[in-house]
Amino acid sequence: RVTDAGGRAEVVVADVADEAQARLAVEHAVSALGRLDILVNNAGLMLLGPVTDADTTDWRRMIDVNLLGLMYATHAAIPHMRGQGGGHVVNVSSVSGRGASPTSAGYSATKWGVGGFSEGLRQEVRTHRVRVTVIEPGVVATELTDHITHQxxxxxxxxxxxxxxxxxxxxxxxAVVYAVTQPERVNVNEILIRPLDQG
Incomplete structure (x- = not known):
């Protein structure tokens, strides 16, 4: 679809929970396309369940992907963005990064971490013309629920x-397109987006 629209696409298969693979994906993009203007950190797992009965490997998996994977890719991307005089990091969080429910403690912990990391990063890199946006969706029609292990x-x-x-x-x-197409002077810090029906 990118090619049909007149663009150029590169595909890299990588596990962002592996720091070397996350870095390789960023380096491949820069090598193939010459620069890196926008990084969208969208990989994630939502392994809901109560703390009491938790399989703690679910927590590690979510921390590795939702938080550390995002941090690894960002860490690899920032030097390129600074060197070229600007860029934009978009971190996809969740409404669970603003609140929690009885079965979302582990997941919410990772998404609150995304919020904290993003705000600290925003303050750090703004003087290098790098913008940072957090997108916080509510329920989206994706495969996320398929991965929940607590039946x-x-x-x-x-x-x-x-x-x-x-x-x-x-x-x-x-929402991502809106954030990244604003004038350079504008940094849309957060976008909270829910279905109309969601309470």
């Missing part, structure tokens, strides 16, 4: 979201 939580969550019309991925993409 009781999975069933309850699917039942709850089955009663609303979720956001489509294109809605979140439109």
């Amino acid at each position: 009781e939580t999975k069933s309850a969550y699917e039942g709850r979201i089955g009663q609303i019309t979720p956001l489509e991925p294109e809605d979140v993409a439109a």
Whole structure:
């Protein structure tokens, strides 16, 4: 689709939880395309479940992908953006980065971490003309629920979201496009976007 629209696309298969692979993906983009203007950190896992019955490997998986993967890719990208005189880092968080529920403690912890990292980064890199935006979607029609390992939580969550019309991925993409197409003087710090039906 990118090619059909007149652009150029490069594909790199990488596990962002592996720092070397996250760095390689960034380096490949710079090598192939000559520069890096926008980094969208969108990889994530939502392994909901109560703390009491938690499989703590779920926590590690979410921290590795949702938080450390985002940090690794950003760490690799910032020197390129600074060197070229600007850029934009977009970190996809969640409404769970603003609040928590009885089954989202682990997930929310990672998304609150994204918020804290993003704000500290924004203050650090603004003098280098690098902008930082956090996108916080509510329920989106994706495969996230497929990965929930706690079956009781999975069933309850699917039942709850089955009663609303979720956001489509294109809605979140439109929020990203809005943030990155503002005039250079504007840094959209946060966009919270929920389905109309979501309480």
